[in-house]
Amino acid sequence: MIEVTDLETCFSTGFIRRRVVRAVDGVSFRIEEGETLGLVGESGCGKTTLGRSILRLVEPDRGRIVVDGTDVTALSRSELRCFRPRMQMIFQDAYTSLNPRMRVRESVAEPLKIHRMGSRTDIDRRVRELIEEVGLNEEHLNRRPYELSGGQNQRVVLARVLALKPRFLVADEPTSALDVSVQAQILNLIRDLGHDYRMTCLYISHDLGVTRAMSSRVAVMLEGRIVEIGRTADVLDRPSHPYTRRLVDASLTGPCASLERLPLPAAPTTVEVRSGHWVEETV
Amino acid sequence: MHKKIVLAASLGIVFAYCAVALLAPVIAPYDPHAITGAPLSPPDRDHLLGTNDLAQDIFSGLIWGTRATLLLGFVGAAIAVTVGTAAGIVSGYYGGLIDEAVMRLLDVAMTIPIFPLLLILTTFFRPGIYLIAVLMGLLGSFQGVRLIRSQVLSLAVADFVVGTRALGAGDGYIMARHILPGVLPLAGVKFVTSAQHFMLIGIGLGFLGITDPSVVDWGQMINRASQNGAMILGLWWWLIPPGLAVTLISLALAWLGYACEDEINPRLRVMRV
Numbered sequence: 001m002i003e004v005t006d007l008e009t010c011f012s013t014g015f016i017r018r019r020v021v022r023a024v025d026g027v028s029f030r031i032e033e034g035e036t037l038g039l040v041g042e043s044g045c046g047k048t049t050l051g052r053s054i055l056r057l058v059e060p061d062r063g064r065i066v067v068d069g070t071d072v073t074a075l076s077r078s079e080l081r082c083f084r085p086r087m088q089m090i091f092q093d094a095y096t097s098l099n100p101r102m103r104v105r106e107s108v109a110e111p112l113k114i115h116r117m118g119s120r121t122d123i124d125r126r127v128r129e130l131i132e133e134v135g136l137n138e139e140h141l142n143r144r145p146y147e148l149s150g151g152q153n154q155r156v157v158l159a160r161v162l163a164l165k166p167r168f169l170v171a172d173e174p175t176s177a178l179d180v181s182v183q184a185q186i187l188n189l190i191r192d193l194g195h196d197y198r199m200t201c202l203y204i205s206h207d208l209g210v211t212r213a214m215s216s217r218v219a220v221m222l223e224g225r226i227v228e229i230g231r232t233a234d235v236l237d238r239p240s241h242p243y244t245r246r247l248v249d250a251s252l253t254g255p256c257a258s259l260e261r262l263p264l265p266a267a268p269t270t271v272e273v274r275s276g277h278w279v280e281e282t283v
Numbered sequence: 284m285h286k287k288i289v290l291a292a293s294l295g296i297v298f299a300y301c302a303v304a305l306l307a308p309v310i311a312p313y314d315p316h317a318i319t320g321a322p323l324s325p326p327d328r329d330h331l332l333g334t335n336d337l338a339q340d341i342f343s344g345l346i347w348g349t350r351a352t353l354l355l356g357f358v359g360a361a362i363a364v365t366v367g368t369a370a371g372i373v374s375g376y377y378g379g380l381i382d383e384a385v386m387r388l389l390d391v392a393m394t395i396p397i398f399p400l401l402l403i404l405t406t407f408f409r410p411g412i413y414l415i416a417v418l419m420g421l422l423g424s425f426q427g428v429r430l431i432r433s434q435v436l437s438l439a440v441a442d443f444v445v446g447t448r449a450l451g452a453g454d455g456y457i458m459a460r461h462i463l464p465g466v467l468p469l470a471g472v473k474f475v476t477s478a479q480h481f482m483l484i485g486i487g488l489g490f491l492g493i494t495d496p497s498v499v500d501w502g503q504m505i506n507r508a509s510q511n512g513a514m515i516l517g518l519w520w521w522l523i524p525p526g527l528a529v530t531l532i533s534l535a536l537a538w539l540g541y542a543c544e545d546e547i548n549p550r551l552r553v554m555r556v
Contacts, residue, residue, distance in 0.1 A: 057445055084451035096442040101464050111450045157446075164450065 007063035025224035038215030094153035230277030296535035351500035355485035362420025367427020375435025479536035
């Protein structure tokens with residue numbers, strides 16, 4: 001179970017005239033054991049930063065993250081390193097997620113070697129198991145990323161991540177760089193493996209169709225805040241926040257909705273419109 | 284000229300110089316310090332390039348001088364590249380305050396001209412040739428830091444580095460296994476270009492007569508020749524050979540550097556027509 005409370009991550013730029021951008025601005029939610037929460041929102045709304053903050057790949061400034069009963073925000077650097085296998089991340093671009101100089105075999109074996117999980121022969125056997133699990137075969141182990149397609153690379157990334165048997169997976173638009181037919185294969189693979197490994201998942205996407213297929217609940221993010229969260233059908237079929245409505249409209253009719261920014265309240269409050277369906281009040 | 288030919292020719296020249304340096308005692312007919320006949324004699328069968336004013340064999344001096352030049356160049360470059368790469372990786376990978384501190388320090392350090400500083404240091408301390416090489420390496424590592432750091436900056440935020448950190452890898456592991464291999468080609472080019480640079484600086488120091496006097500080097504040979512009127516007296520065999528030797532190795536290294544740079548960064552090709 002994942003519980004995020006009041007998470008805040010800021011970036012500051014400039015040396016003399018310091019400007020602070022609050023990429024994640026007081027976000028709270030929970031994901032139940034084995035559940036997949038979809039996270040949608042426009043580019044630059046803070047989805048990726050939120051995902052990275054939860055894994056402390058970007059240090060959050062404030063807030064609490066509890067993963068499987070462990071307060072991740074309270075861990076020291078070395079404790080965090082030991083805890084990392086439990087929570088993993090896959091990225092948007094499979095090509096850049098793999099070191100171009102390493103063969104698939106080395107990339108998949110790397111997590112096992114870092115955590116000294118077994119002898120050489122054990123690791124070798126586990127690597128072969130993993131590569132078959134993600135639908136590739138031994139022959140691919142000797143290739144390098146540029147010799148594989150985008151879909152195959154994403155499978156390798158998945159194998160590399162699954163090597164550690166994570167309990168929690170952040171998937172940051174893992175299929176947005178793939179074409180539609182491959183996209184479906186990878187989505188099915190992630191869903192099936194997520195089920196087999198009993199993973200809790202945060203699925204970040206800007207594609208509402210994909211989100212609908214992947215997640216049981218959805219959170220809508222706008223300017224660093226979650227403005228609406230609830231069961232997928234509730235949020236996407238009966239959106240309550242004007243921004244969600246706009247997103248849903250745009251996904252149906254194409255990008256034509258009005259582009260002016262929504263006025264957002266300075267001190268937002270959320271109300272429960274249906275059981276488990278929370279919406280931020282608008283001005 | 285064809286790229287492959289340039290690469291092969293420059294590599295050939297560099298290897299030939301290395302061979303000569305290693306085999307100096309075998310190739311050189313005389314001890315370069317020994318008095319071997321009449322002073323200022325022109326080339327003949329005994330003295331391929333004649334003798335200097337102290338009746339030392341110039342050909343032997345030329346052969347032994349290869350050692351000093353290559354040593355200064357390669358040892359200096361090795362130190363410069365090692366220090367520069369290490370500092371560049373640490374600075375670029377950690378970023379933040381560490382990076383800021385290193386960069387501001389470099390801003391100051393880079394305003395110090397290397398050659399005059401070396402002149403002062405060697406004049407005061409009269410160090411041996413190895414110490415001069417180390418000094419050169421340390422002083423010459425500054426630009427390398429910038430070069431490597433800029434590459435590391437983009438590598439450090441690459442998905443595969445972030446992903447490896449998410450796997451639970453330590454910083455040292457990531458820098459050694461994922462960052463270093465990415466900057467090695469660049470470091471290699473830097474090694475070649477700094478070697479050339481340091482060889483020329485070494486020759487310059489020798490020419491000014493402030494290097495290790497116990498070591499034969501081409502700079503000192505040229506210095507001695509020009510001081511004693513080789514030019515006016517028309518003693519070409521005294522002045523020209525060390526000059527040519529320097530020119531050739533320096534050209535070879537420059538070509539080698541460009542060829543390698545071309546190989547790893549094809550975008551530069553257009554700029555160097």
